[in-house]
Amino acid sequence: MNTNEQEKRLLEKAKSLLSEAAENLDSQTKKRLERIRLDALTTVERPGAKFFLPPRWITASAFVTAAIAGVAIFFWLRASPGNFPGKQAEDFEIITSAENIEFYENLEFYRWLATKENGS
Amino acid sequence: MNIRDKVNQFLTHVERRAFKMAKYATGNVDEALDLVQDAMFGFVRHYTNRPEDEWNVLFYSILRSRITDWYRRAFVRKRVLSWVTRANDSEDEGDPIQDVPDTRTLNAFEDILRHEELLALEKAIQMLPLRQQQAFLLRVWEEMDVKQTAFVMGCSEGSVKTHYSRAVHTLRGLLEDIRS
Numbered sequence: 001m002n003t004n005e006q007e008k009r010l011l012e013k014a015k016s017l018l019s020e021a022a023e024n025l026d027s028q029t030k031k032r033l034e035r036i037r038l039d040a041l042t043t044v045e046r047p048g049a050k051f052f053l054p055p056r057w058i059t060a061s062a063f064v065t066a067a068i069a070g071v072a073i074f075f076w077l078r079a080s081p082g083n084f085p086g087k088q089a090e091d092f093e094i095i096t097s098a099e100n101i102e103f104y105e106n107l108e109f110y111r112w113l114a115t116k117e118n119g120s
Numbered sequence: 121m122n123i124r125d126k127v128n129q130f131l132t133h134v135e136r137r138a139f140k141m142a143k144y145a146t147g148n149v150d151e152a153l154d155l156v157q158d159a160m161f162g163f164v165r166h167y168t169n170r171p172e173d174e175w176n177v178l179f180y181s182i183l184r185s186r187i188t189d190w191y192r193r194a195f196v197r198k199r200v201l202s203w204v205t206r207a208n209d210s211e212d213e214g215d216p217i218q219d220v221p222d223t224r225t226l227n228a229f230e231d232i233l234r235h236e237e238l239l240a241l242e243k244a245i246q247m248l249p250l251r252q253q254q255a256f257l258l259r260v261w262e263e264m265d266v267k268q269t270a271f272v273m274g275c276s277e278g279s280v281k282t283h284y285s286r287a288v289h290t291l292r293g294l295l296e297d298i299r300s
Contacts, residue, residue, distance in 0.1 A: 014261075015260050020238065033139055
């Protein structure tokens with residue numbers, strides 16, 4: 001028998017023995033393998049479900065965009081506190097008016113003066 | 121037959137061989153089962169939409185990758201432990217995967233071995249460096265051709281031929297020694 005034939009017989013024998021060993025696993029290992037397989041199968045998607053799923057890069061881009069938009073809205077709302085002086089139309093008029101700002105600074109005094117005059 | 125049934129059938133077909141392959145590499149039942157689990161989940165998540173004739177190669181590619189990762193972690197763990205305990209001051213060089221010390225017990229198969237020939241063969245396979253072991257098992261057991269084996273192992277076809285040739289040569293020598 002030459003070397004090639006010896007090698008061929010060795011490999012055939014090896015394959016046969018290995019297959020036999022795999023088939024004759026102990027029952028506990030077989031059960032654990034079955035459990036692993038069944039667990040893995042729960043993640044198999046239903047046929048057609050994949051079709052409607054966007055590619056991963058689109059999902060990732062959408063997530064990043066949504067996150068940036070969320071942060072932008074957060075800062076926008078923080079930068080718009082409720083006591084913003086130009087919130088109401090009358091305040092807006094004051095801001096845009098070209099009249100002397102000192103008049104408005106003393107507005108309370110003038111109002112008090114007017115009530116005193118009307119009262120007297 | 122729906123996709124779930126097809127995947128179930130495929131995984132049933134490969135699970136025991138995959139487990140044995142992982143066990144030859146790790147020498148540990150629990151580690152081997154963990155690796156098979158990782159490979160199955162990875163396969164189901166990413167590759168079941170691929171043509172069925174590619175499944176075998178893709179599955180073993182994932183398993184091989186997981187085994188290699190396990191070897192790297194085992195190597196680092198071993199190195200750190202040896203450094204901490206100062207048990208070994210020598211510097212290892214070369215391929216870290218192939219140089220990982222064999223910590224596996226040869227008696228780990230006693231409960232499943234049926235006869236002396238199988239024991240001898242499995243011992244011999246365990247003694248092979250990881251890449252030779254993988255090349256041998258994929259080529260002989262899974263009957264993959266050189267191209268498929270190269271894809272699974274992530275190396276060139278030339279490397280596969282070299283690993284496989286060395287594996288067969290080593291096995292022949294080891295089995296003769298054991299039998300004599």
